[in-house]
Amino acid sequence: MSAIGAKPAAGAAVDTTAMVVGIIILLLVIGATYYLFGSGLAFMALIGIIIGGVLIGFGVHFVPVGGGSAAMGQKPVLPQVWLCSRLVQVLPVSLEGPGLLKWEWLSQP
Amino acid sequence: MMNALPAQIVPIAVALAGMFAIGMFLVNAVLAAYNITGTIEGPHDPKFKRFPRAVVASAVASAICGIVAIMIVAV
Numbered sequence: 001m002s003a004i005g006a007k008p009a010a011g012a013a014v015d016t017t018a019m020v021v022g023i024i025i026l027l028l029v030i031g032a033t034y035y036l037f038g039s040g041l042a043f044m045a046l047i048g049i050i051i052g053g054v055l056i057g058f059g060v061h062f063v064p065v066g067g068g069s070a071a072m073g074q075k076p077v078l079p080q081v082w083l084c085s086r087l088v089q090v091l092p093v094s095l096e097g098p099g100l101l102k103w104e105w106l107s108q109p
Numbered sequence: 110m111m112n113a114l115p116a117q118i119v120p121i122a123v124a125l126a127g128m129f130a131i132g133m134f135l136v137n138a139v140l141a142a143y144n145i146t147g148t149i150e151g152p153h154d155p156k157f158k159r160f161p162r163a164v165v166a167s168a169v170a171s172a173i174c175g176i177v178a179i180m181i182v183a184v
Contacts, residue, residue, distance in 0.1 A: 018162070019161065019162065019165050022165045022166065022168075022169045023165060025169050025172075025173075026165075026168055026169050026172050029172040029173060029175075029176050030172065032176065033176055033179065036180075037179070037183065042179050042183060045175070045179060046172065046175045046176060046179060049133070049171055049174070049175035049178070050171045050172050052133075052171065053133060053137045053167050053168065053170065053171025053174070053175075054164055054167045054168050054171065056133070056134055056137040056138065056167065056171075057137040057138065057140065057141035057164065057166070057167030058160065058163070058167070060138045060141060060142075061138075061141050061142065061163065062157060062160050062163070
């Protein structure tokens, strides 16, 4: 079952209504955080989490080097797939870990 | 939050941060896969054109997970 010959049944590249709703939800969440916690460490942590999440979503699927796209394009050799999947797992967690760990210091008086 | 010593909170906080990081990685990867309706099947897949949808979806999901994580820590 390959996607090369399949029709794009799920829609085009940009679904305008859904993207507008999504952007509105994003702005609501950012505004709620700014209102509740001010523009301090909490706000910066949320911005860091959002940027990290976007990089994860983009890097796992759209990078034709070490992610799912490369692993699916290879012949099924087990060590290669395992190594590529390991790299993809380690890299985003290492990006997000320091951002979340730094935030734990705020819980101390 | 419950008047505990910082030295007692640090190992719990580190474990919580690790769990949040792994959970958010899973959410972002699976959500992007659902959004482009499948995974990329090689470097010449037409699904590459759907990256705006996946970027917005990942941002919204990360924001919601992030505000939950921040409110657990700071409230």
